[in-house]
Amino acid sequence: MSPTGTEDDVAAIAKRWKNKRGSLIMALHGLQDRYGYVPREAAMSLGEQMDVPLARIYEVLTFYNYFRLKSPGKHVVSVCMGTACYLKGAPQLLSRASEELGIKPGETTADGEFHLQVVRCVGCCGLAPVVTVNAKLLAKVTGESLEAHLLTPTTAEDGKA
């Protein structure tokens, strides 16, 4: 699994919220912010790391309509709008992605190929501005490099290679 892949992300979220009051729902928000939905593999890993039974996790996930259990699009494009990325041009990248895909943040293209979303800091501020396409992290993104990745996106599986 790549250093930017699922395990590292889930471990960071679990570490942040483990043993804190009301933490499970916040951790699940963290997963959805990161992936655009809550992948089963990530939910299982989170449960192990936070010592929460998987049944309890799905109880929460299915109780709240907010949580998505399936990917909202084949390619989830997440533009980091945390402070470091914001200062290094994330708003312009978001506009560019929005323009290229013809959708606003939070929307999915009509063909289901792309879902565009805004995320908070993904923990790689030194690589700002950062965009992720599925599990692949793009560092020091420019308008041109973003456009190139949108034209040839990798699948979630590719991104984990």
Ligand code: FES
């Ligand atoms: S602000 Fe974007 S990775 Fe930290």
